[in-house]
Amino acid sequence: MTTPQLAPEGPRTERAPARPRTAPRGARFVPPQRFVPVIATFVLFVAMFGAGSARYEGFGDPQVFLTLFVDNAYLIVLAVGMTFVILTGGIDLSVGSVVALTGMVASWALQEGWSAPVVIAAVLLMGTAFGLVQGAIIAVFDIQPFIVTLAGLFFARGLCYLISTESFPIRDDTFISLASGSLELPGGYYVSYTAVAAVAVVAVAAFVLHLTRFGRTVYAIGGSEASAVLMGLQVRRTKIAVYAVSGLCASLGGLLFALYSLSGYPLAALGMELDAIAAVVIGGTLLSGGVGFVVGSMLGVLVFGTILTLINFDGTLSSWWTRIVIGALLLAFIVMQRAFLRARA
Amino acid sequence: MARAKGSPIAWAVLALLALLVGNVVVTPGFLSVRVQDGHLYGSVVDILRNGAPVMIVALGMTLVIATRGIDLSVGAVAAIAGSVACVSIAGAEDPTSAGAAVVAMTTALALCIVLGLWNGFLVSVLGIQPIIATLVLMTAGRGIAQLVTGGNITTVTNSAFRQLGAGYLLVPVAVLVVAAAILLVWGTTRRTALGTFVESVGINPEASRLAGVRSRTIVFTVYVFSAFCAGLAGLMIASNVSSADANSIGLYLEMDAILAVVIGGTSLAGGRYSLPGTVVGALLIQTLTTTVYTAGIPTQVTLVFKAVVVIAVCLLQSPRARAVLVRRRAPRPLVPEARASGDAPAPSAALPDPLDASGGDAGGPSSSSAHKVAQP
Amino acid sequence: MRGITIGFPGVKALQDVDFRLFPGEVHALMGENGAGKSTLIKALTGVYAVDAGEVRVGGRAVRFAGPGAAQDAGVSTVYQEVNLCPNLTVAENIMLGREPRRFGAVDGRAMRARARTLLERMGLGIDPGSTLGSHPIAVQQLVAIARAVEVDCRVLILDEPTSSLDADEVAELFRVMRGLRDEGVAILFVSHFLDQVYEIADRMTVLRNGRLVGEHLTRDLGRLQLVSAMVGRDLDALEAVEARAHAAGEAAESAPPLLRAERLGRKGSIEPFDLEVRAGEVVGLAGLLGSGRTEMARLLFGADRPDTGRLLLDGQPLRLRSPRSAIAAGIAFSSEDRKGEGIVGDLSVRDNLVLAMQASRGWARPIPRRTADELVEKWVEALDIRPANPDAPVRNLSGGNQQKVLLARWLVTEPRLLVLDEPTRGIDVGAKLQIQKLVADLAAQGMAVVYVSTELEEVVRLAHRVVVLRDRRKVGELEGADVSVGDVMEMIASSGAAGLLAEEAS
Amino acid sequence: GGGDGGSTAASGGDGTITMGFAQVGAESGWRTANTKSVQEAAEEAGIELKFSDAQQKQENQIKAIRSYIQQKVDVIAFSPVVETGWDTVLLEAKRAGIPVILTDRAVDSEDESLYETFLGSDFVEEGKKAGEWLVEEVGSEPTSVVELQGTTGAAPAIDRQEGFAEAVAGSPNIQVVASQTGDFTRTGGKQVMEAFLKSQPDIDVVYAHNDDMGLGAIEAIEAAGKVPGKDIKIITVDAVKDGMQALADGKINFIVECNPLLGDQLMELAEKVVAGEEVEKRVVTEETTFTQEQAVEALPTREY
Numbered sequence A: 001m002t003t004p005q006l007a008p009e010g011p012r013t014e015r016a017p018a019r020p021r022t023a024p025r026g027a028r029f030v031p032p033q034r035f036v037p038v039i040a041t042f043v044l045f046v047a048m049f050g051a052g053s054a055r056y057e058g059f060g061d062p063q064v065f066l067t068l069f070v071d072n073a074y075l076i077v078l079a080v081g082m083t084f085v086i087l088t089g090g091i092d093l094s095v096g097s098v099v100a101l102t103g104m105v106a107s108w109a110l111q112e113g114w115s116a117p118v119v120i121a122a123v124l125l126m127g128t129a130f131g132l133v134q135g136a137i138i139a140v141f142d143i144q145p146f147i148v149t150l151a152g153l154f155f156a157r158g159l160c161y162l163i164s165t166e167s168f169p170i171r172d173d174t175f176i177s178l179a180s181g182s183l184e185l186p187g188g189y190y191v192s193y194t195a196v197a198a199v200a201v202v203a204v205a206a207f208v209l210h211l212t213r214f215g216r217t218v219y220a221i222g223g224s225e226a227s228a229v230l231m232g233l234q235v236r237r238t239k240i241a242v243y244a245v246s247g248l249c250a251s252l253g254g255l256l257f258a259l260y261s262l263s264g265y266p267l268a269a270l271g272m273e274l275d276a277i278a279a280v281v282i283g284g285t286l287l288s289g290g291v292g293f294v295v296g297s298m299l300g301v302l303v304f305g306t307i308l309t310l311i312n313f314d315g316t317l318s319s320w321w322t323r324i325v326i327g328a329l330l331l332a333f334i335v336m337q338r339a340f341l342r343a344r345a
Numbered sequence B: 001m002a003r004a005k006g007s008p009i010a011w012a013v014l015a016l017l018a019l020l021v022g023n024v025v026v027t028p029g030f031l032s033v034r035v036q037d038g039h040l041y042g043s044v045v046d047i048l049r050n051g052a053p054v055m056i057v058a059l060g061m062t063l064v065i066a067t068r069g070i071d072l073s074v075g076a077v078a079a080i081a082g083s084v085a086c087v088s089i090a091g092a093e094d095p096t097s098a099g100a101a102v103v104a105m106t107t108a109l110a111l112c113i114v115l116g117l118w119n120g121f122l123v124s125v126l127g128i129q130p131i132i133a134t135l136v137l138m139t140a141g142r143g144i145a146q147l148v149t150g151g152n153i154t155t156v157t158n159s160a161f162r163q164l165g166a167g168y169l170l171v172p173v174a175v176l177v178v179a180a181a182i183l184l185v186w187g188t189t190r191r192t193a194l195g196t197f198v199e200s201v202g203i204n205p206e207a208s209r210l211a212g213v214r215s216r217t218i219v220f221t222v223y224v225f226s227a228f229c230a231g232l233a234g235l236m237i238a239s240n241v242s243s244a245d246a247n248s249i250g251l252y253l254e255m256d257a258i259l260a261v262v263i264g265g266t267s268l269a270g271g272r273y274s275l276p277g278t279v280v281g282a283l284l285i286q287t288l289t290t291t292v293y294t295a296g297i298p299t300q301v302t303l304v305f306k307a308v309v310v311i312a313v314c315l316l317q318s319p320r321a322r323a324v325l326v327r328r329r330a331p332r333p334l335v336p337e338a339r340a341s342g343d344a345p346a347p348s349a350a351l352p353d354p355l356d357a358s359g360g361d362a363g364g365p366s367s368s369s370a371h372k373v374a375q376p
Numbered sequence C: 001m002r003g004i005t006i007g008f009p010g011v012k013a014l015q016d017v018d019f020r021l022f023p024g025e026v027h028a029l030m031g032e033n034g035a036g037k038s039t040l041i042k043a044l045t046g047v048y049a050v051d052a053g054e055v056r057v058g059g060r061a062v063r064f065a066g067p068g069a070a071q072d073a074g075v076s077t078v079y080q081e082v083n084l085c086p087n088l089t090v091a092e093n094i095m096l097g098r099e100p101r102r103f104g105a106v107d108g109r110a111m112r113a114r115a116r117t118l119l120e121r122m123g124l125g126i127d128p129g130s131t132l133g134s135h136p137i138a139v140q141q142l143v144a145i146a147r148a149v150e151v152d153c154r155v156l157i158l159d160e161p162t163s164s165l166d167a168d169e170v171a172e173l174f175r176v177m178r179g180l181r182d183e184g185v186a187i188l189f190v191s192h193f194l195d196q197v198y199e200i201a202d203r204m205t206v207l208r209n210g211r212l213v214g215e216h217l218t219r220d221l222g223r224l225q226l227v228s229a230m231v232g233r234d235l236d237a238l239e240a241v242e243a244r245a246h247a248a249g250e251a252a253e254s255a256p257p258l259l260r261a262e263r264l265g266r267k268g269s270i271e272p273f274d275l276e277v278r279a280g281e282v283v284g285l286a287g288l289l290g291s292g293r294t295e296m297a298r299l300l301f302g303a304d305r306p307d308t309g310r311l312l313l314d315g316q317p318l319r320l321r322s323p324r325s326a327i328a329a330g331i332a333f334s335s336e337d338r339k340g341e342g343i344v345g346d347l348s349v350r351d352n353l354v355l356a357m358q359a360s361r362g363w364a365r366p367i368p369r370r371t372a373d374e375l376v377e378k379w380v381e382a383l384d385i386r387p388a389n390p391d392a393p394v395r396n397l398s399g400g401n402q403q404k405v406l407l408a409r410w411l412v413t414e415p416r417l418l419v420l421d422e423p424t425r426g427i428d429v430g431a432k433l434q435i436q437k438l439v440a441d442l443a444a445q446g447m448a449v450v451y452v453s454t455e456l457e458e459v460v461r462l463a464h465r466v467v468v469l470r471d472r473r474k475v476g477e478l479e480g481a482d483v484s485v486g487d488v489m490e491m492i493a494s495s496g497a498a499g500l501l502a503e504e505a506s
Numbered sequence D: 001g002g003g004d005g006g007s008t009a010a011s012g013g014d015g016t017i018t019m020g021f022a023q024v025g026a027e028s029g030w031r032t033a034n035t036k037s038v039q040e041a042a043e044e045a046g047i048e049l050k051f052s053d054a055q056q057k058q059e060n061q062i063k064a065i066r067s068y069i070q071q072k073v074d075v076i077a078f079s080p081v082v083e084t085g086w087d088t089v090l091l092e093a094k095r096a097g098i099p100v101i102l103t104d105r106a107v108d109s110e111d112e113s114l115y116e117t118f119l120g121s122d123f124v125e126e127g128k129k130a131g132e133w134l135v136e137e138v139g140s141e142p143t144s145v146v147e148l149q150g151t152t153g154a155a156p157a158i159d160r161q162e163g164f165a166e167a168v169a170g171s172p173n174i175q176v177v178a179s180q181t182g183d184f185t186r187t188g189g190k191q192v193m194e195a196f197l198k199s200q201p202d203i204d205v206v207y208a209h210n211d212d213m214g215l216g217a218i219e220a221i222e223a224a225g226k227v228p229g230k231d232i233k234i235i236t237v238d239a240v241k242d243g244m245q246a247l248a249d250g251k252i253n254f255i256v257e258c259n260p261l262l263g264d265q266l267m268e269l270a271e272k273v274v275a276g277e278e279v280e281k282r283v284v285t286e287e288t289t290f291t292q293e294q295a296v297e298a299l300p301t302r303e304y
């Protein structure tokens, strides 16, 4: 055998412009297509909101849209943390309980006379530490995240009960002013500080995910953990960090929730982890990891919120029809999203 | 994975035994079983009977998870099955007849199969991520169940229906049903190629498709089977208390079932699964619940106790955790990383030992963790 | 490295192997499939912990805790299977872990620019912002190499980097390698292409069954000596294969076409083409990287759906809705993407081997264990799959042996038409001959074969007819016993010129 | 979506009253009866009802109340999921000039002006009634009681436990030997009771926080070969139909009523509040208790 020596025929660049491969070979995306799920979510969200405005009087009021952020600030923050975890192919079931725990600890500590800034710092630290421990167990001992965080769910909720089975009101002035404070917008509209904080968290998270090495490693681990290891990335450290981020977001979300309800309640945020996961996935993030954006997760939360708002505006649904209609709207949304993606593919 | 290695199950079994022993210490008569009114009576019997619904749902869930899926709707499906059955019996001409019970249960299970087809359709035909696809039914399903019962608790007095959940043929009927289901699934997956196909679809869907495996049919089948199992569980729960409470039947059943599967050593990333592991996992969960009741653990502490046990079991099971914990006691320090200079050679202790071949693999489908892969 | 020993449960992958690598040399690591080459590399870079022995870099004993540590120490590696993240862009894959930063943030523009220069250095004109997964395996392999070369390294390790590259790319790669060698980088190179090894390597180390056979200067060791050192026995001459192949071809010429494609095409992937395959004939698909061979093969099998044209089997229209219907029609297809579309990693060798056959029988009729074992035994022996343990998970096999299992998977279904996309990728010389012989034999027995390979030599030697592709278009066919590599290349080049002319004209 | 609420959104100007009612959920038969009562009463009173179901989530209730404020309803009524944390949203309602009526559960707020009135049962009182009956029933005999608690952290569970404990505190012969949550469900009650029967050698009395758990306990007791109502006495709270039936059958010994039929009272209050009339800050629903004999009488007319 002789290696055939080909005469180079012109610059290679012009040989095969990277055309999108349309064959459905696994999950292969081409650049613009990466954003398509988010775009689809956005378009459908607008459509859904438009449909609501057409149907219900007062729904089209911009304040309704702003209230979506106000009412779902905590969920947006949770979804952001969850996005980090899901991007690495993991899952964090503990966030709902951590929200409750944060509320309990915060309200309890305030009652004990701690000052507000100390309380805030303490609960954020606590949430981060909680996530850190979970992450360490997952990454160091190589145990499935589902189990570890489910145990975390039990544990945090259990701690709530240990603090008290009853709810605590929050009467601290700083908290109350944070809770009721809002940013006035022209036209008499307003958004609460909590909503502003949530959007800020989204912005920071987007920055971290896309413009830091840590963020890129998160995506790499989700794409292929084994490859990430072979590429010499800090896989273990990043996995731990991701759960710490989720814990931090959960406790921040917990603070926002405590501000939202101005109380701590051991049964608060039951099942909220599922809402957060659902919002993330609706926002176009793949549960298998590596694909998705925080902005999508925020849109996912807004879609969720819109569904609830629609139902509240309707006001004629009995309890069970409420559930069925939520399911149906969810279905309509994801099927349309799917169709949108198919049409683009 | 567990099927390939065997050892994780051994550890789960060990944990189960430890829990039982702990119970005996606290409640000396815990293991005693006597015959009462012609049937067996005792805590162990309770564990088996009350664990039956979780076990059967976990059975279906195992196969779903093996195909890289997940089924969140099982609790809602169970609620629908229980509600439909009770409402059907209550509305029958003779609500106490065995005929009414048979018709009701058949209707309920048939409906569950339809619900399973629906899930399968969303996942395999529309290609929606399983967690979201089944979330739809999880949300709407309980509403449907309430619609069926009108939001009331429907009580029935039908001795034939009672048999499934509360009846005994020396041992509880529910346990017999579950045992039969386990044997059936075990036999089918072992004696036919179904088990291989399920695993193969879960490990590498594209390769399976190219090899001609009907992956769509397989996915359909597992979701239908899962819904069927959930339906059976719902019937058992409703039958156990002779009433359908659409709101409480199968609440958190999905979490318990998934937990059972995962404790049993099956990876959520799909692929290799272990039926015996699932059975042990389900037993472990029910034993834990019964322990809480029997040992008089205060309600406030219950959840913390559960969390601690679950984590302990997992640590026991994890080969890497055992290796690390054993090494910890060794005098050599753990140096996490050798730096470029190479002047501080890390002892080999930092590297997992050969036991580590299973490698956990929770990191997503593509992470085919190789043997002895050491992470930085 | 000295006295390296590594054992896996049931296998001693390496036993007491010494290995030296000097700055400024290209050192080839040679051995059959499963000889332990990849394992040695992974021991060197800290992926596997060694059971015994030591690694020294620059005279100092080191023990890398993982690939990251090795990288930091200036050891840059391209592992055998492409190990990148398909979800990220090409630029990100190249720069992961050492992204350029501005004001603390990753500088996307600088990253893409740097990636683009690197890719151009490799002769690759793809958009660095495109997603890695959208490129064929060959391109991914080049990206992996670009990533390794990017690092300012002292040691560069390339484990079968050329297995799916065509001659052009290889030449480009060698240019880069020579450049690095002249800068004093030590390069470890693994390949099953002897020509490449003789072209680039200064020294080689030969492994056999996990043991060191010897270390030689390339110029001291002739090819035949090398092969017998690797295999442990002598090989028959290549001519026998060729003679047999063409003898069968004569008979095939008169046969009616088994499969006919008429204006078969798919938008964005390959332009409509006509193709005939007769029973007992080997049709080779030749072309450069990205010329559309894989696309053509996939359409023939129904792995992708065509949007124009039709297929005829035995003169009857054949609608392929899925790979399943193709298999039912007696068509088999072995993909070039072994890891992604071939093996089912966690399943055993046995299950992998009979998977396609089992699938066509349906789940309800399992292949009896005895039959399966007989089949496995037969093919493990015929293809010399090692280790010969049917219960081992296939992902633990060496790359070449995985490929053999895949081949066997399709052969047990006894197809009428066998479509092979890069079947000899990563396969050692001995086994490659075995496979070529097998293909020729199968054709002689009446099977139709479509054969895709980046190695033109191989295509030309085996095929009775060579279909030439360029730019996702079929540009011609060459027939007859005396087709040469030169003929094929001439057709590629001339049609290229014609194409360019046509473009200019329009 | 269903319904046709589009064009008939609240206005308040045309004389008909629009009420936004934020229900806790549909977690029990009791709750369903409560919802039905409110809906029927609204229809009867000619009040337009905007109903929402919070699925046991406080945040959903807050959202619902916000949306009622945005829809400018005339009056808001709701059964708080939990007592704390309503100040902000109630303040918003107050600013918007919408009066608020609490039903079923109170809120824990320092500012009583945030709501007009609270209509509902007193859970502590219910627990007390149960305890008092027991004290009278057993006299000075040593009695071991097992308690089937409601959902951990839920207000009725906490209060009913507290009330009961208060009532039996003066009788050292009555001992609560085990207490565990049965989540307000029959299955839960049965499982917990099964375990109690094995861990506690002699149980004299079961106190269940609702009928359903009591009904579950009956099954467990029967399976253990004992006679509910005789070997082991059972006290429950709620008085739903199935419970009353069991009481009439002699399987339960005493039920404290917790009346879900607040609809008519609520509508009455709503009309007064909207008209600007003064109403009492606390309106307790009429509730009674049932013994076995009373149950036989009351059963035929039981609505829920």
Ligand SMILES: Nc1ncnc2c1ncn2[C@@H]1O[C@H](COP(=O)(O)OP(=O)(O)OP(=O)(O)O)[C@@H](O)[C@H]1O
Binding pocket: B370, B371, C008, C009, C011, C012, C013, C031, C032, C033, C034, C035, C036, C037, C038, C039, C040, C080, C386, C387, C395, C396, C397, C398, C399, C400, C401, C426, C428
């Ligand atoms: N993770 C593993 N577990 C068990 N055995 C393994 C594992 N990895 C490799 N082996 C075995 O070690 C031996 C050496 O494999 P290795 O991959 O080093 O071969 P190779 O020389 O690179 O072959 P090829 O040319 O086919 O790539 C083979 O027998 C293989 O089956």
Ligand SMILES: Nc1ncnc2c1ncn2[C@@H]1O[C@H](COP(=O)(O)OP(=O)(O)OP(=O)(O)O)[C@@H](O)[C@H]1O
Binding pocket: A012, A015, A016, A017, A018, A019, A020, A021, C123, C124, C125, C126, C134, C135, C136, C137, C138, C139, C164, C287, C288, C289, C290, C291, C292, C293, C294, C295, C336, C454
């Ligand atoms: N050098 C290159 N520059 C740009 N794109 C390339 C290059 N080589 C291949 N491609 C890409 O290859 C794709 C087509 O590959 P295809 O799999 O059809 O080719 P092939 O002939 O089978 O090649 P091979 O199997 O050798 O990879 C196109 O998407 C094209 O963008």
Ligand SMILES: [Mg+2]
Binding pocket: C037, C038, C039, C080, C159, C398, C399, C400
């Ligand atoms: Mg190799």
Ligand SMILES: [Mg+2]
Binding pocket: C136, C293, C294, C295, C336, C421
């Ligand atoms: Mg190709």
